[in-house]
Amino acid sequence: MHPPLLNPSLLAGDHAHLAASAAHVAAVGLPWLHLDIMDGHFVPNLSFGPETLHALRRAGNKLYFDTHLMLEEPQRYIDAFAKAGSNLISVHIEPPFNHAETLARIRALGCQCGIVLNPGTPAAAIESVLPLVDLVLVMTVQPGFGGQPFRRDVLPKIRQIDTWRRERGLDFRLEVDGGVDLATARECHAEGADIFVAGTSFFRSSDPAGMAAAVARFGQA
Ligand code: DX5
Ligand code: ZN
Numbered sequence: 658m659h660p661p662l663l664n665p666s667l668l669a670g671d672h673a674h675l676a677a678s679a680a681h682v683a684a685v686g687l688p689w690l691h692l693d694i695m696d697g698h699f700v701p702n703l704s705f706g707p708e709t710l711h712a713l714r715r716a717g718n719k720l721y722f723d724t725h726l727m728l729e730e731p732q733r734y735i736d737a738f739a740k741a742g743s744n745l746i747s748v749h750i751e752p753p754f755n756h757a758e759t760l761a762r763i764r765a766l767g768c769q770c771g772i773v774l775n776p777g778t779p780a781a782a783i784e785s786v787l788p789l790v791d792l793v794l795v796m797t798v799q800p801g802f803g804g805q806p807f808r809r810d811v812l813p814k815i816r817q818i819d820t821w822r823r824e825r826g827l828d829f830r831l832e833v834d835g836g837v838d839l840a841t842a843r844e845c846h847a848e849g850a851d852i853f854v855a856g857t858s859f860f861r862s863s864d865p866a867g868m869a870a871a872v873a874r875f876g877q878a
Contacts, residue, residue, distance in 0.1 A: 659830050659851040661875040663842070663868060664723060666691040666834070668704060669803045669856030675709060676716040678860065683720055685866045690720040691834070691854045693800075694738070699729040699752060700801035707734070707741035714742040721745070723792075723854075725773065725834065727800050728752075732759045739766035747771030747794050750782050760789045771832070775799060776808045780817045790829050793818055795850070798835030803856040807836030812848050819849025839871055846875045 667690055670678025682690050695704040710722060724743040728734060731748040732755070738746055746763045750756060750772055763770035771792035772783050776799055783793065795815050798805040811833075819831055830852050833845045838858035845853065853872055862868050 661842075661846055661872050662689060662852050663687060663859065663872040664689040664691045664832070664852050664854045665859040665865075666693055666803065666854050666856035668693040669860040672705075675705075676713055676718065679713050679718045679720065680716075681865075682859075683718065685869055687869050688721050689723050689852070690718070691856075692722055692724045692743075693803075693856075694724060694726050694728065694734075695801065696728045699749065700727045702801045707737040710738065710741040710743060723747070723771075723832075725794065725854075730754060732762070735759065735763050736766065739763070739768050743768055745769040745771055745792060747773050747792060749773045749775070750786070751775060751778060756786055757789060760786065771829075774814075776811050780814050780821075783818075784821070787818075787821060787825070787827055787829065792830045792832055792852070794832045794834055794854075796835050797833050797837065797841070797845070800835070805836055807838075807841040809844070812844060815845055815848040815850050822849070839868060842872055843875060 665682045695702045697703045721744045724746045729752050746768050760770045769791035772790050773794040775796050797808050797811050831850045832852035833850045834854035837855045842853040
């Protein structure tokens, strides 16, 4: 069992002051930062690239960079993101590229690796790569934009993946992303998720430290 952890998404930070938004996450005492990378093809939006991560490192940020690549051809960019300071790099299962080879390449670059699936993609699509990953990211919105409503229909899929994890003695972390606030994070935790990406709800919270502490207490009496 991995301890529950709130993982803020910088996409909802202040894009004129991303270093300040990332520093705010560190000041709250959280260890991870979620970085959403979009290419305008796999998702209908653009965000930021490896130079932004590199600049955050240059600015002194030491958080664990959880890099979510929403790219049609992620295999072309993993070297750049590893070099820019990523600690973990996740790629989607939906686009056609060599997933096993790409996950192995991420590890060879010294990063941890993750596989991501969209709300409409069945759990079976990632079953064969489960032994190859450090993290499974289950999207609880269709990716592309922050601030969308949580998709409750995804909850059974979280349970299915957690069941496989336990039955097969696997040790990956199980992350959810999209429309996550304290209430929906609690629902995902009940199904087996342990890392909770939060963009809008974290950066708009009047008490982000309280939110982080509440997540850390999930599962305790
Ligand atoms: C969606 C991104 C998410 C997004 C979450 O495309 O992958 O990480 O930033 O934002 P909220 O928490 O606002 O739904
Ligand atoms: Zn994300």
